[in-house]
Amino acid sequence: MPDPSFDCVSCGACCFSRNPRYLALLPWDASRTLPADSLFSEGGQTFVKFDCGHCVHLQLAGGKAVCGVYDDRPEACRAFRAGSFECVKARRANGIMGANVRDAEGEPA
Numbered sequence: 001m002p003d004p005s006f007d008c009v010s011c012g013a014c015c016f017s018r019n020p021r022y023l024a025l026l027p028w029d030a031s032r033t034l035p036a037d038s039l040f041s042e043g044g045q046t047f048v049k050f051d052c053g054h055c056v057h058l059q060l061a062g063g064k065a066v067c068g069v070y071d072d073r074p075e076a077c078r079a080f081r082a083g084s085f086e087c088v089k090a091r092r093a094n095g096i097m098g099a100n101v102r103d104a105e106g107e108p109a
């Protein structure tokens with residue numbers, strides 16, 4: 001059971017990245033339905049687009065961070081566990097609601 005403070009809807013840190021090739025689709029994603037205009041291909045690999053430092057499917061409003069394609073989210077997102085080492089690392093690097101990434105891009109946090 002993850003720590004209750006690891007509430008993904010109040011966080012969203014792992015949906016932020018400065019790397020535009022952060023979220024690559026994997027073979028298991030072939031059966032998932034993601035909007036074609038949210039994807040791009042490079043070097044034989046397909047990636048989810050990022051904009052303003054976060055995945056284009058991340059919806060930020062009212063202090064909440066919601067995945068707009070939750071039922072079809074990629075395998076990499078499904079494997080990411082709240083409270084894991086990677087989760088803590090993402091929160092530290094990107095900040096809650098991506099505060100560190102967004103500040104770096106001059107956007108209001």
Ligand code: SF4
Pocket residue numbers: 006007008009011012013014015080081082083087088090091
């Ligand atoms: S960084 Fe952790 S708590 Fe935050 S959204 Fe990702 S999995 Fe959830």
Ligand code: SF4
Pocket residue numbers: 014015023048055056057058059066067068069070073074077
């Ligand atoms: S698909 Fe959803 S869970 Fe995955 S990075 Fe984008 S917003 Fe986050």
